[in-house]
Amino acid sequence: MIRRFPFVSRNQQPLSARHPALLQRWEKSKISCALWAPSSSVRSLAASTIAGNGSDDDPSLSDNRQLERVDVQRSDGEVRWRYYKGFPDRHQELPTYVRQLGPAVLANPHINKGTAFLWSERERFHLRGLLPARMVSMEDQTDRVVEEFREGAWDKAARDPNDEMVSAGLTPDNIRKWEYLTGIQGQNETLYYRVLLDNFEEMASVVYTPTVGWACLNFSRMFRVARGMYFSSRDKGHMVSIAYNWPSHEVDAIVVTDGSRILGLGDLGMNGMGISIGKLDLYVAAAGFHPARVLPCVMDVGTNNDKLLEDKNYLGLSQRRLEGEEYLQVMDEFVAAVKARWPKVIIQFEDFRTEYASKLLERYRHHHLCFNDDIQGTAATALAGIYAGLAAMDKPYSDIRHLRFVVCGAGSAGMGVVLWLCKAMERHGADPEEAARNFWILDADGLMTTARGDSFDETTRRFARPEGGDGLNDGANVEEVVTKIRPEVLLGLSGAGRIWSPETITALAEGTERPLIFPMSNPSHKSECSAEDAAKYAEGRGIFASGSPFDDVTYKGKVLPSNQSNNLYVFPGLALGAKLCQATLVTDGMIMAASEALASCNHPEDLVKGRIYPGLSDVRSISARVAAAVMRQAHSEGIASHPKAVAVMDREARDDDDDEQADGEEEDDKKRTLLERYILNQMYYPAYTPLAYVPPGVLE
Ligand SMILES: NC(=O)C1=CN([C@@H]2O[C@H](COP(=O)(O)OP(=O)(O)OC[C@H]3O[C@@H](n4cnc5c(N)ncnc54)[C@H](O)[C@@H]3O)[C@@H](O)[C@H]2O)C=CC1
Numbered sequence: 001m002i003r004r005f006p007f008v009s010r011n012q013q014p015l016s017a018r019h020p021a022l023l024q025r026w027e028k029s030k031i032s033c034a035l036w037a038p039s040s041s042v043r044s045l046a047a048s049t050i051a052g053n054g055s056d057d058d059p060s061l062s063d064n065r066q067l068e069r070v071d072v073q074r075s076d077g078e079v080r081w082r083y084y085k086g087f088p089d090r091h092q093e094l095p096t097y098v099r100q101l102g103p104a105v106l107a108n109p110h111i112n113k114g115t116a117f118l119w120s121e122r123e124r125f126h127l128r129g130l131l132p133a134r135m136v137s138m139e140d141q142t143d144r145v146v147e148e149f150r151e152g153a154w155d156k157a158a159r160d161p162n163d164e165m166v167s168a169g170l171t172p173d174n175i176r177k178w179e180y181l182t183g184i185q186g187q188n189e190t191l192y193y194r195v196l197l198d199n200f201e202e203m204a205s206v207v208y209t210p211t212v213g214w215a216c217l218n219f220s221r222m223f224r225v226a227r228g229m230y231f232s233s234r235d236k237g238h239m240v241s242i243a244y245n246w247p248s249h250e251v252d253a254i255v256v257t258d259g260s261r262i263l264g265l266g267d268l269g270m271n272g273m274g275i276s277i278g279k280l281d282l283y284v285a286a287a288g289f290h291p292a293r294v295l296p297c298v299m300d301v302g303t304n305n306d307k308l309l310e311d312k313n314y315l316g317l318s319q320r321r322l323e324g325e326e327y328l329q330v331m332d333e334f335v336a337a338v339k340a341r342w343p344k345v346i347i348q349f350e351d352f353r354t355e356y357a358s359k360l361l362e363r364y365r366h367h368h369l370c371f372n373d374d375i376q377g378t379a380a381t382a383l384a385g386i387y388a389g390l391a392a393m394d395k396p397y398s399d400i401r402h403l404r405f406v407v408c409g410a411g412s413a414g415m416g417v418v419l420w421l422c423k424a425m426e427r428h429g430a431d432p433e434e435a436a437r438n439f440w441i442l443d444a445d446g447l448m449t450t451a452r453g454d455s456f457d458e459t460t461r462r463f464a465r466p467e468g469g470d471g472l473n474d475g476a477n478v479e480e481v482v483t484k485i486r487p488e489v490l491l492g493l494s495g496a497g498r499i500w501s502p503e504t505i506t507a508l509a510e511g512t513e514r515p516l517i518f519p520m521s522n523p524s525h526k527s528e529c530s531a532e533d534a535a536k537y538a539e540g541r542g543i544f545a546s547g548s549p550f551d552d553v554t555y556k557g558k559v560l561p562s563n564q565s566n567n568l569y570v571f572p573g574l575a576l577g578a579k580l581c582q583a584t585l586v587t588d589g590m591i592m593a594a595s596e597a598l599a600s601c602n603h604p605e606d607l608v609k610g611r612i613y614p615g616l617s618d619v620r621s622i623s624a625r626v627a628a629a630v631m632r633q634a635h636s637e638g639i640a641s642h643p644k645a646v647a648v649m650d651r652e653a654r655d656d657d658d659d660e661q662a663d664g665e666e667e668d669d670k671k672r673t674l675l676e677r678y679i680l681n682q683m684y685y686p687a688y689t690p691l692a693y694v695p696p697g698v699l700e
């Protein structure tokens, strides 16, 4: 039973003192009122009144507010009472004139309290889900502001030898740029997205990896304007109604993370919200989703990161992660809630730790429109890079079945890529056993062999190498494996940083003319090797593709391209294609189509130079190509249902798209298929629209 004492306010008088009758009524009715214990005199009066009325019961709280116990002294004994930590000294009653609800309250500077909104206020003003779960006091808020005022985040990072990203090379200037762009995004989304679209190649590394990694690490500290929705395990049983707190009736895409494995940075809990925001920025800029129709989400089920649990600025739930059935139930409720409100929404699962990533994907992919970016998006991207690498060597895609791969990392991303490459080999005629024999997979304990017995899960078992085979035992390190096997491809999805020594890269290059070197871990300092090292130790012969961007390298006077093998090439187009044709599911066929479409985006003259992923300056064309392939595949599988999109695809299939190309069209446009032009036309373009009638001619 919650006991909240009806003290009031403005003249610092307890209501009970002036209106004993009211107090009695309250006692009888058990009406809940806001507790206020603003000053010691009032607190002691409260205490005596409570005690006097025989109410010195320990007011146990059935809700989950973070309270701090306060001992209130009375002359004849001690009475315990509780009040909110940091509750303001001068109580301001909830302004009854407030008629706004939800985001309007957060956007109203007169009444906004941000993370200091009490649970009851969040409930009453429809704010649940719009703020991180942790309630902080105004004192904590002011401390954070003053800290930030005295020492800006990027300034501090620059000086902090313990800031892992800055010490690994992320420049404070990038952080400044991130803060600046985020500020614009909070004020004017049209401007923000125009700037991002027009300068995508330059700015992707700021709003996305690597800088977004830093933004996630510091998300709570930098928290200013709430974006997206914050579901937490505390919301169990209420998620559908909380979904209705979001102002938009139309949401096309959701990116959700539980923050358990953000890039290669580990468990960042609620701070993982930064990655959902960053990914959806790319949905808008790269694929033309409307910014008002995308929804970044975090599912806060706690964190196992001790540093965060001890951090007073951390805004997520200060508890260890939910596990097992309890966790799955919360995720089920989240999916059901967002699907109930937005039945056609596509859900992208992002940065879930391996333990749950595939489990969740299997749980939902057969019934809901969803995909896992780290498993499926990464796999499609890596395969496209391998195909393009073969093309760069003037070899057919079918040669993939003759390539040998050493892969560091057996998590959801690593195994997702391996399974996908196997699938591609099977498409080109290899049988599953033969395909699996092309892989040597290492995890944190080194080469995985049959010596590990039953410790493998279903997926990895078939890839365990025979113990002692090729002269390699279980646990062999990457250098030994590469030296013995001499593979054509070295892939890294370990998140372990620079684990490929010069000797490893040299051994790789000794075995093959053009080694494919793919250190795909993020952010930059988690990459298994740098572009410079790859160039130097492979003597400029390798084709390099990393997860986060590296500058091109000049080696002996020759410019070697540094490709970026990142799922950003796939997820925007994949989601766009699925949305535009209103597919019911995301199938393997659609993902394979995305891979092949991406590989086809390269120009032959770039391939020759070793540029195996297309430049990002015209990222929308890439997304349109990927989306078109995804739509055609969905249509061929009979799961595309949008009438207009289906009509365009049917028309395209009848091969009568010539008449669509008007004279004087851009040269680029002529090269596009009818469906690609249709897709580009559907994209949101960030430009100001008149908000009031302007008579013709007046504007000038
Ligand atoms: N480029 C891209 O588009 C993408 C990159 N990634 C990156 O892949 C990395 C891994 O992601 P997950 O699989 O989800 O993580 P995870 O933590 O589940 O898996 C990491 C795997 O690497 C292994 N590992 C750790 N240290 C190792 C070492 N020294 N040598 C060999 N293996 C080692 C672990 O045993 C585990 O199997 C992250 O850094 C992430 O940023 C993930 C998705 C997309």
Ligand SMILES: CC(=O)C(=O)O
Pocket (backbone or CB within 6 Å): 209, 262, 263, 264, 351, 373, 374, 521, 522, 547, 566, 567, 568
């Ligand atoms: C790129 C990405 O999704 C990751 O590193 O997790």
Ligand SMILES: [Mg+2]
Pocket (backbone or CB within 6 Å): 263, 350, 351, 373, 374
């Ligand atoms: Mg990811």
